[in-house]
Amino acid sequence: MVKKNIHRIYMFLVFIFLYAPIAVLVIYSFNDSTSRGNWGGFTFKWYIELFQDRDIKSALYYTVLVAFFAASISTIIGTLSAIGLYNLKKGPRAIFMNLNYLPVVNPDIVTGLSLMILYLSVNMKLGFLSMLLSHITFDIPYVILAVLPKLKSMNKHLAEAALDLGATPSYALRKVIIPEIMPGIITGFLIAFTLSIDDFVISFFTTGSGVTNLSIVIYSMARRGVKPTINALSTLMLLAVLILLFLINKKSSLTNRDNKFDGGY
Amino acid sequence: MGNKIIELNNISKDYNVRVLDRISLFVKENEFLTLLGPSGCGKTTTLRIIGGFEYPTEGEILFEGKNINHVPPHKRQINTVFQKYALFPHLNVFENIAFGLRIKKIKEQAIKENVKSMLKLVGLSGFENRNIESLSGGQQQRIAIARALVNKPKVLLLDEPLGALDLKLRKEMQIELKNMQREVGITFVYVTHDQEEALTMSDTVAVMHNGEIQQIGSPVDIYNEPENAFVADFIGESNIIEGIMHDDYIVSFLSKTFKCVDYGFSRNESVHVVLRPEDIVIVEEEAGHLNGIVTSSIFKGVHYEMLIQTEDFEMMVQSTYKSEVGKRVGLSFGPEDIHIMSKEG
Numbered sequence A: 001m002v003k004k005n006i007h008r009i010y011m012f013l014v015f016i017f018l019y020a021p022i023a024v025l026v027i028y029s030f031n032d033s034t035s036r037g038n039w040g041g042f043t044f045k046w047y048i049e050l051f052q053d054r055d056i057k058s059a060l061y062y063t064v065l066v067a068f069f070a071a072s073i074s075t076i077i078g079t080l081s082a083i084g085l086y087n088l089k090k091g092p093r094a095i096f097m098n099l100n101y102l103p104v105v106n107p108d109i110v111t112g113l114s115l116m117i118l119y120l121s122v123n124m125k126l127g128f129l130s131m132l133l134s135h136i137t138f139d140i141p142y143v144i145l146a147v148l149p150k151l152k153s154m155n156k157h158l159a160e161a162a163l164d165l166g167a168t169p170s171y172a173l174r175k176v177i178i179p180e181i182m183p184g185i186i187t188g189f190l191i192a193f194t195l196s197i198d199d200f201v202i203s204f205f206t207t208g209s210g211v212t213n214l215s216i217v218i219y220s221m222a223r224r225g226v227k228p229t230i231n232a233l234s235t236l237m238l239l240a241v242l243i244l245l246f247l248i249n250k251k252s253s254l255t256n257r258d259n260k261f262d263g264g265y
Numbered sequence B: 001m002g003n004k005i006i007e008l009n010n011i012s013k014d015y016n017v018r019v020l021d022r023i024s025l026f027v028k029e030n031e032f033l034t035l036l037g038p039s040g041c042g043k044t045t046t047l048r049i050i051g052g053f054e055y056p057t058e059g060e061i062l063f064e065g066k067n068i069n070h071v072p073p074h075k076r077q078i079n080t081v082f083q084k085y086a087l088f089p090h091l092n093v094f095e096n097i098a099f100g101l102r103i104k105k106i107k108e109q110a111i112k113e114n115v116k117s118m119l120k121l122v123g124l125s126g127f128e129n130r131n132i133e134s135l136s137g138g139q140q141q142r143i144a145i146a147r148a149l150v151n152k153p154k155v156l157l158l159d160e161p162l163g164a165l166d167l168k169l170r171k172e173m174q175i176e177l178k179n180m181q182r183e184v185g186i187t188f189v190y191v192t193h194d195q196e197e198a199l200t201m202s203d204t205v206a207v208m209h210n211g212e213i214q215q216i217g218s219p220v221d222i223y224n225e226p227e228n229a230f231v232a233d234f235i236g237e238s239n240i241i242e243g244i245m246h247d248d249y250i251v252s253f254l255s256k257t258f259k260c261v262d263y264g265f266s267r268n269e270s271v272h273v274v275l276r277p278e279d280i281v282i283v284e285e286e287a288g289h290l291n292g293i294v295t296s297s298i299f300k301g302v303h304y305e306m307l308i309q310t311e312d313f314e315m316m317v318q319s320t321y322k323s324e325v326g327k328r329v330g331l332s333f334g335p336e337d338i339h340i341m342s343k344e345g
């Protein structure tokens, strides 16, 4: 009994430790008083102010735009790469898989810095395009990681069956393989989108000419002194990421259920 | 049965090792040819080469007299029923069967009619909207056949299509498949490791072992005149005994000399002698050619399968009459029951 209670208290403390900062942030985003530590009543005014701020609106626009395009393009490239990897022989596949893991574990700051140096060395102007390219770069490995398991659990004769029935290889890809691995592709897209939305380090290094995303705006606002609008903005980002995570989880639990059927034929 | 529709000439296939070694065979129009052999002997590989999923390392494959070595699968007038069906799980039964027709851009109305008549042929009318995952193994297997047959291929390849079914369903499907083949008049190349299935369904059987063809012939020929000990042993249970061919029509084995119907061996050639368990008759002790003691007796449904220990060989005998274990009996067989095979194969 005592042991069980200790467990509970321990869990409770961990959660407080993890979530208290977030809770404080969310609560203060509704605080009418500007000074921290004072509760001045409930208000939406920071949210309203947020949407009147030009910089924030432009950052929101770029964030969503970059996330959407980066996720879409990396999903296409990542899916095709995964199919290519899947069709390789065992040895080369293992090599490429490890090459694929490298960017995933590479510290963001190294990735960001090296991308920046790359762009500068080819005289590319830092801005929207460079930021988009960077996001595509760091999204692709995650898409591959989401799609490859679906390919592996697919009956490996499906593509052959399609060819056998007269399908050209590209028709087989469109009508059989892609639909079959769709759950993995959607998961990959959602992961890429989420990573893009909350990326700060790589974006910070690879953007310029007045193009910023929300993370960068929050960072520069915080440097000038914490305004309650930051709380509101951060709360909204938190909400967006939570929703995306929820979708990804729902998607992958559905996918797991599908997998159980795969053995059946 | 008419012209040769498929011909394999000295086909070899190497992966890291050689898995097919100079396979030659031909299939005639409307023929039901079965590749029969134990697991790993190269049946699937042979079928995949005919289907276009593997290219031969050596040799040539002809379709209606033309070399198709490098024609990709989607350009061959051949369809396949895969070992594990490979139905498309994201499509329903109708769309699975319609898959090949849609590629040929056939009109929707014609597709509907074709699919419907196919479902009728395989005995699954009304299953159009069913989900693939909701079907039993036997039903999936029939959909796989329908999906291939609807394209009216000149040749249908089937890779152990009945492997996953229980015995009763397998027997039923064997008959159904054979009837379908007669009805639609398509050439079948069928793969199985079940000798009974091969013998009951085929016009021609090709027995394979270790990537080589051991014998090709009608089921009756293969059964009655196996060319070597492997075929004899694989086709039904056999007693294979070391023997010596003294002269034409005279053979000795188990320290006795017998009359037989084979000839053309060299004098005193050492040979394999095959005695089929159902050809041996159990008689009173001393009334037959050999004497022995019954060591086991098992009921197999239609007959009893008994092992009889003679002086230096354990003989398998099948009979509808039971002999008790421990009883001393005699064994009798005629000259035409003795099959002689040279050891070279």
Ligand SMILES: Nc1ncnc2c1ncn2[C@@H]1O[C@H](COP(=O)(O)OP(=O)(O)OP(=O)(O)O)[C@@H](O)[C@H]1O
Pocket (backbone or CB within 6 Å): B015, B016, B019, B037, B038, B039, B040, B041, B042, B043, B044, B045, B046, B193
């Ligand atoms: N892609 C491959 N790479 C290497 N070896 C292979 C490959 N495919 C088949 N083999 C080998 O070739 C041999 C023949 O295989 P195959 O699948 O043709 O046998 P099978 O007669 O169909 O057997 P089963 O009855 O078990 O299906 C086996 O030894 C197998 O291990």
Ligand SMILES: [Mg+2]
Pocket (backbone or CB within 6 Å): B043, B044, B045, B083, B159
């Ligand atoms: Mg096989």
